[in-house]
Amino acid sequence: MRIIIVIIGGMLLMTSCNQQIINRDSTVCKIDLKKTISPSFYDYFSRVEIIPLETSENSLIKYVGERIYHDSKYYILDTSQKKILVFDENGNFLYDINKHGNGPGEYTELYSFYFNPFTGDLDLLSPMGGILRYDSLGQNFKEKIPLPLTVPAVHQFIALDKDTYLLFSDSREGNKMVVYDIVQRKIISELYDLPKFILFNTFYHHTYSPFYVCDGEVHFVQSYNGDVFTFERNSLIPKYHWDFGEQNFEISDLKDEPMEYYFKYARTVGAKYANIFVSYGENSRYYITDFAFDNKYWTLIYDKQSKEPVVFNAFKEGHECIPSFVDESGVYFIGADPNYGLNILNAEELDADTRKVFDSIKDDDNPVVIKYVFK
Template sequence: MKKLTIFFLIVPFLWNVFSCSSKNQLEVESDRLYIDLEVEDSLRWEDLFEKVEVIPLEFTSESMLTDVDKILPQDDHFLIFDQKAQVLYKFDLKGKYISKLDKSGEGPDEYQLIYDVSINPYTGNIELLSGYGSFFIYDKSFEWVETFDFPEMISASKFDYFSEDVIILYSQFDREYTLRLYSRSEEKHLNKMNQPTKSVFENNNSVTISMLNNPLINTPDGLFFCIPFYNSVYRIGLDGLEFDYQWDFGKYVVDEGGIKKDDPEEKIMEQGRKIIESFSSLLNLYENEKFILVQYYLKGKLGTILYHKESQKYKILYDYVPDYSLVLLSDGIVGPTNSMRLQTIDKLLKNSNSGFAIEDKVNGAEESNPFLLKYTFANDYN
């Protein structure tokens, strides 16, 4: 099965930034949020961030990463999940390698085919989701705690925490149920749900164009589920999904071009490429108490919407930011980049007030790990 995946990210900053312009007042009509994508604001990196720090992840015989698929801050460390290697690495805040969870296998304390990993906010344990529908739990020291299987699971892609007891499971390829709510204490699914609508690109048997890295949105107000292409957001409850709101981008809407779900794969993929070149739908969502962070591609450029919830004002930026595995921190953001993308990183650092010379880290090195980029918000925005 071919899969075309595009990631989108968003960056928050505080109200001072938004107060400098009134033309970006969000139009709200009932349950629709109207965004004018023609608006482009010329904000400099140094206007937003105090510094941009490059954190080279130490390259050793024990820590040779293939990629950074997820970053999990825990205590004074970064946990880095490398899905291809099926390893969870631990680095300190300066990028020094500490240890790793590397127990792929079939033993009682081992795991198989991990798709997603997270830190339980209630226990601090590290929890891993297998695509086979198994759940593996380890403590902070990477010692095995428990393993269990979800009943009647065909596949599993992502998970999050509905409550201390209830896990929300998302499956991209299960044709019967998209979401399941599972109770640890009762050891059963409390509810099984399917998303209300699907695009042709998601319904086709031979090809899936996945626009969202993770459609589960964990917010201070609860858990939400975003449907790509239609850009609709639903609240997740024990009784099911309830429509909450929809992003409306005016003329920049997804046109399926007359594609039908039983059309040839080549025809669907070609129309998908056209969508990506014009407007691809939402790519990802992050939300905290003050902001909604949204990303998309428009005419080949990565766009970032910074929406202030209370004022209903927003900014749109088109510039380089880490384009996957983003983490939102209290004082900034962290995202990965690859050492091979030197020109992109160099451009970013020159447009910021960073004095870091990335060439010093890679010149003469035959191999190296990806870097982490940490953006610290300027004092005015903290």
């Protein structure tokens, strides 16, 4: 792979849909998708762990939405059941967080949740109902934070400090992100004027939260082309830009067409470009993301020490790498069902104990957690 790392000054990573993006030196990686080489799994990881999430009458998961690993527990949002199921690090079911209803401290819909580092509380997001604050166990209701009146629905969120949230609305006309002061109940600023049809009729948008925190900084992933930004002074600051040359994807070429049109488009025209960056994570050493190209899924691992990205379909050993989230100990993947999760593994490459776990999982079991442990 021909790789060039360029630090550029005064560069504006902006398309017509982006506003309030500050010029700042950023890492630009040139990647040739015609010259990719599969690395070894053991270049990065020491082993695979398979953690089945307990399957019982009380713990059944119908559809996996957002998922978080926090304080040695797995939190899985089941969007169809409108509740969060909590498992310990070994996959044992602990309890659920279910506040579905119409009373005080309850929600009719649940799209996202977040452990607020500034308050220590668990925040639940009901798109039109507000942010509901509970204690860290999600049991005791504390308060409801109303959403701004000019935002019809909020679909993703993250705290910037104890009094300020960054909100993302798929359905808002014009700017999709607003900075909201919950004390003054006032929008401080707004940005990111993405056409609404991109979010409703195409595949070129985030599936889960576009926000994550690394080194105490809020990050935003632009899912159609994978660009990563930090958020400072109410503006997006470019951090990583992946330059695929002729395979760069531009949404300025898209038009407002129904979803049926984009089903075909994604398999034909869209398949010629690198796009749909919907899985990502970062720690002190690596930024890891997944994307689509040529009707296949690819993984990009950017090593922040060597300043080199590697792009591949699968490791030499046959395992694929899809980051649901990343921490200092490893890369985690939680699929929508157990079979899909296990399909990213090459069973023949597993050690004897892990292979026994692999072989023990049934089709109707809960999803499993696949963890690749860093060396």
